[in-house]
Amino acid sequence: MASEEPVADVREGGTWTPRQRRKNDVVYALVRASLAVALLLPRRALRLVCRALAFVAYLVLPRARRVVAARLEAGLGARRPRVRDVFVTVAEMLADTLDLLRPGERAGARLSLDPASRRVFEEALAEGRGVVFVAAHLGPWERMAALLVEEGFPVATVARESYDPRFTELYERLRRPRGVRSLYRGRRGVALSIARELAEGRAVGFLVDIPARVPSITRRLCGADVLVPVGPARIALARRAAVVVGTCAPPAPASSNPRSSYPVVEISRIPLDDLGPDPCAEDVLVTRITEELERRIAAWPEAWLGGFVPPRPPAALRGALDPH
Structure with missing residues (x-):
């Protein structure tokens, strides 16, 4: 089996390989496009979109669900909130952060x-x-x-x-x-x-x-x-x-x-x-x-x-x- 390509860290003086650069260019382009669309949405619509993404993430990321459930169980026991509520609340925090990119938004x-x-x-x-x-x-x-x-x-x-x-x-x-x-x-x-x-x-x-x-x-x-x-x-x-x-x-x-x-x-x-x-x-x-x-x-x-x-x-x- 071929060894996995090492990941270069430019923060530590590394240089991306052509493959890494292409992947990072795609990720950056997707993020920029998503931000542009997000900031065109009214505040309420942006919050609803982020909540919808949270539900999708909750369904398709079983490992993340298990990690969150284990942390809640260990730290809070019977007082823990539902795992789904964690996904939704963090998504709402993302929407709140994106709102800060709006020029007229007061902190x-x-x-x-x-x-x-x-x-x-x-x-x-x-x-x-x-x-x-x-x-x-x-x-x-x-x-x-x-x-x-x-x-x-x-x-x-x-x-x-x-x-x-x-x-x-x-x-x-x-x-x-x-x-x-x-x-x-x-x-x-x-x-x-x-x-x-x-x-x-x-x-x-x-x-x-x-x-x-x-x-x-x-x-x-x-x-x-x-x-x-x-x-x-x-x-x-x-x-x-x-x-x-x-x-x-x-x-x-x-x-x-x-x-x-x-x-x-x-x-x-x-x-x-x-x-x-x-x-x-x-x-x-x-x-x-x-x-x-x-x-x-x-x-x-x-x-x-x-x-x-x-x-x-x-x-x-x-x-x-x-x-x-």
């Missing part, structure tokens, strides 16, 4: 910042040492970043470039016009850029709920052992920056206020005062962050993209990332 039109959370964030920024803002792929996280900038908060996000640089530019079309600055892991000088942001008293966002190719340690999240990046904790302790966890929370119970049907951003402070130069401080801080994320995800599990990720990565990857 605050369908998401609000909890008043208590606003105070927490303002107080953390006022300390002047910068804020490590830890988030999860929960609810409309792209809208959350745009909302914080729209509300006047200085926010940059750490992100991974796409395997195809053209998709990275599409991400920038989503974020750059709204003032959300991306600091790309793997690019030269990104560590200095993060340090500069914090030194100037700004916030730097990190998504940590889905394993990535960065130094990580194993923690329990939603009933499974997962790899959680240590970078945010390491940076915060080194610079004594404030640490907050900010995620989207589900809509409030129905009321006469139409805005109550939209999600809300909740931000809470993670205590650092009792953590000194002890070598265990990093582990303790990662545990505190993970526990807070677990609480947030348990409150809105059907809107968590991480439910589609198998809980344990391959052993070889796990060994390469986990420093312990």
Whole structure:
């Protein structure tokens, strides 16, 4: 049997083969065409199309169904939502993200910042040492970043470039016009850029709920052992920056206020005062962050993209990332 063609990663200096380039060109063309059609649709129609795609995915992707069911069962037991509801809710989040590409769309039109959370964030920024803002792929996280900038908060996000640089530019079309600055892991000088942001008293966002190719340690999240990046904790302790966890929370119970049907951003402070130069401080801080994320995800599990990720990565990857 012929060996499978290795996949080149241009982010690491690789070069696509002609076959890979043709495949990636087709994928990119399909995505661009789909985006063009999607943005011609009225908001309600786009949401219905995304929901329909979710039902199709639910029917034709049995492995994804099994992964989601296992994550829900492990993390929530009898309290778990239906697997189909997870597919539908994540599809609605996709529609919400696509709406952000509409020039007239305000981030605050369908998401609000909890008043208590606003105070927490303002107080953390006022300390002047910068804020490590830890988030999860929960609810409309792209809208959350745009909302914080729209509300006047200085926010940059750490992100991974796409395997195809053209998709990275599409991400920038989503974020750059709204003032959300991306600091790309793997690019030269990104560590200095993060340090500069914090030194100037700004916030730097990190998504940590889905394993990535960065130094990580194993923690329990939603009933499974997962790899959680240590970078945010390491940076915060080194610079004594404030640490907050900010995620989207589900809509409030129905009321006469139409805005109550939209999600809300909740931000809470993670205590650092009792953590000194002890070598265990990093582990303790990662545990505190993970526990807070677990609480947030348990409150809105059907809107968590991480439910589609198998809980344990391959052993070889796990060994390469986990420093312990």
